Amino acid sequence: MELKGMFCAECGKEVKRDQLIKGLCIDCYRKSHTFFKIKRKPEIEICRLCYAYQIHGKWTFPSYGRDYGDHLEMAIREILTSAISSSPEGSLFFIDIDKESMVFGNKMIRVTAIVGGIFKDDPQRRIVEEKVDIEIKVKFTVCPRCTHIQRGTFEAIIQLRAVSPSKLKDLQNWAISTIEKIMMTRGMKSSKDYILEIKENKREGGIDIYLGSVVLARAVCQELKNKYGVKVIESRKLVKKRPDGNIYKYTFSVRPLPVERGDVVVLGNNKKYVVLEPTPARGKIHLYDLDTGKVENLPCENLWRRGVQILHGPHLQKKKCMVVSVSPDSLIVMDLNDYSTIEVGTPAIGDIREGDTVDLVKIDDTLYVLPNKLLEKKAGRKIA
Numbered sequence: 001m002e003l004k005g006m007f008c009a010e011c012g013k014e015v016k017r018d019q020l021i022k023g024l025c026i027d028c029y030r031k032s033h034t035f036f037k038i039k040r041k042p043e044i045e046i047c048r049l050c051y052a053y054q055i056h057g058k059w060t061f062p063s064y065g066r067d068y069g070d071h072l073e074m075a076i077r078e079i080l081t082s083a084i085s086s087s088p089e090g091s092l093f094f095i096d097i098d099k100e101s102m103v104f105g106n107k108m109i110r111v112t113a114i115v116g117g118i119f120k121d122d123p124q125r126r127i128v129e130e131k132v133d134i135e136i137k138v139k140f141t142v143c144p145r146c147t148h149i150q151r152g153t154f155e156a157i158i159q160l161r162a163v164s165p166s167k168l169k170d171l172q173n174w175a176i177s178t179i180e181k182i183m184m185t186r187g188m189k190s191s192k193d194y195i196l197e198i199k200e201n202k203r204e205g206g207i208d209i210y211l212g213s214v215v216l217a218r219a220v221c222q223e224l225k226n227k228y229g230v231k232v233i234e235s236r237k238l239v240k241k242r243p244d245g246n247i248y249k250y251t252f253s254v255r256p257l258p259v260e261r262g263d264v265v266v267l268g269n270n271k272k273y274v275v276l277e278p279t280p281a282r283g284k285i286h287l288y289d290l291d292t293g294k295v296e297n298l299p300c301e302n303l304w305r306r307g308v309q310i311l312h313g314p315h316l317q318k319k320k321c322m323v324v325s326v327s328p329d330s331l332i333v334m335d336l337n338d339y340s341t342i343e344v345g346t347p348a349i350g351d352i353r354e355g356d357t358v359d360l361v362k363i364d365d366t367l368y369v370l371p372n373k374l375l376e377k378k379a380g381r382k383i384a
Contacts (some may be wrong), residue, residue, distance in 0.1 A: 005302055018123045026119075026126065035090020035117035035128070040082040042136040044075060044109075047143035055079055059143055061190065063184060073099065080113050092117040093127060101133075109136040144191035145212070154196045154210040156217035156250040161206040163258045170279070171230070171256050172207050178223050179209070182216065192216070214250045221252050229280040229300020231255045257285065257303055262313030262375055264290070264363065265303060272363055273298070274371055276378050286378075288366045311363070318370070319360040323352055331369070333358060344369060 005014045008025040021029040044056040051068045052061040053075040060078070062071040076097055086092040094116045100114035116129045121295065142150070160175055162168035176198075183193050194215035199208045211217045221232045233253040240247040257271040263275045265287065275284035276295065284297040302308075321333035321342065330345045333350065342365050344360065351373055352358060 014274065020120050021119060024124065026128065029119065030128065030130075032085050033119065034130075035119055036084055036092045036115050036130075037087040038132075038134070039083055039085055042079045042134065044079050044136055044141070045139045045141050046072075046075070048140045049142060049146040052143040052145065054141075055082060058295060059145075061143070061145060061193070062192065063188065071244070073097070074100075076102070076109065076111055076136065080111075080134065083134075084113065086117065090117050090119045098131070105138075106140075108138055110134070111136065120158070141316055144219070145194055148192065148212055149194060149196060152196065154212055154249075155192065155214040156211045158209040158211065158217055158220065158252045158254055159201070159204075159206060160209070161204065161253065161255050167256055167258075168206060171254065173205075174224060174228055175209060175220065175254070177209070178220050178227075178248065179216070182219050182223065185218075186219075217250060217252055221254060224254060225293070226283050227280070229257055229283050229285060229303075231257075231304050257300055259285075259303070259310055260313060261378060262370075264311040264313070264316060264361070266309040266311065266363065267302065268305060268307035270364075273360060274375070276371070276374055281293050288371045288374060289362075293371075316361050321358055321360055323354050323358060324351060325354045326354055342367065 005013055006017045006020055008028055008037070009023040010028040011025065013025050013027075015025050019025065021056055039328060047053070051071055052059055053072075053077055054060075055075070060075070062068060062363055080095050080097065084092065084095055092115060096114040096116075098112040098114060101110070103110040111134055113132050113134050114129060115132060118125050136218055148333055160171045160174060161169060162171050176280070179195060186193060190213055193216055194212045196210040196212055199210070200206075201208050211220075218234075220236075221230075224230045231254070232248065236248040236250045237254075238246055239249050257278070257280065259278050261277045261278050263278075265273045265275060267273070272290040273287035273296070274290060275285065276288050280300050281297075283300055285300050285303065287296050287298055288294075289296055303310075319342075320336045322336055323331055324334050324341065325332040330343055332341055332343050334341050336357075342360065352369065359372055360367050361370055362368075
């Protein structure tokens with residue numbers, strides 16, 4: 001049954017009965033009623049150096065890599081959310097801002113807020129929107145993080161050390177990308193999440209990264225250990241004694257595995273491997289078992305254990321030979337230096353055929369065939 005039309009008591013407009021609110025159409029009702037209220041005059045503190053902001057005593061720092069404009073927009077939304085609430089006559093549903101309306105001054109920010117909600121006495125519970133111009137009082141200051149940075153304050157040093165410049169460069173790239181990733185993940189919530197300085201340590205031949213937080217440094221080192229199999233040694237030095245807790249500076253010595261492609265690794269159980277890929281992945285390293293001919297991914301921690309020997313590829317005594325005969329459990333090769341024949345009793349012959357050129361290496365009085373084809377494939381070039 002269709003409802004009969006009624007008339008607004010103020011403007012006389014004809015509307016359906018269930019669209020009247022206490023005898024008024026919604027337009028007239030909105031003139032003297034509101035569904036929201038502004039609880040207090042909005043105030044905000046903003047860091048003049050990094051645009052971190054403080055609302056009600058809590059600092060929010062810009063996320064690493066985030067645009068400062070987006071960060072300030074988030075600040076305005078947060079301050080408006082805390083300043084605007086539902087009125088006794090209605091319910092506030094949402095608050096938005098007109099980005100084009102934002103005006104920044106020395107001591108204030110003007111913005112047009114778009115608020116949406118309902119009137120409790122509206123039978124149809126229609127969502128209405130209203131624009132309201134709001135002035136936010138701004139106090140510019142310096143946040144705790146920028147204060148720490150200006151004073152040169154740090155809690156930890158990550159010392160990167162490696163056996164070669166290329167290894168050191170890789171380690172530095174791993175460390176910086178890991179720090180950036182963790183700071184983005186943590187959302188820069190702590191005032192101590194920052195890189196103070198990156199310095200070349202010429203005396204020790206490495207890179208030192210100064211971090212504001214020891215918690216951040218530990219997280220970075222753990223991630224490097226899990227992903228790249230580095231060795232981490234943590235130490236600390238007492239800086240100041242205090243009744244409420246001593247102050248320490250922490251040092252994290254970080255070293256990558258000192259191996260290159262083609263090196264031979266002899267583990268404590270006398271297992272012998274050739275390094276196929278020196279860059280670890282997910283804490284494991286790609287190796288070739290000289291005894292079985294199998295390719296394995298071993299945890300990097302196995303190579304850091306006591307008793308492990310690393311025989312570097314360029315220093316191995318190799319014999320260049322030609323394969324004369326291949327059988328299931330051995331092969332006969334000819335030494336291309338003196339043309340003598342040698343029998344190699346090992347099942348680890350891999351993809352070797354008669355006429356192939358191979359390298360033999362003697363380890364603990366046993367001859368092994370190096371996996372040159374696998375090494376060439378990994379390196380993307382032919383081994384001389």
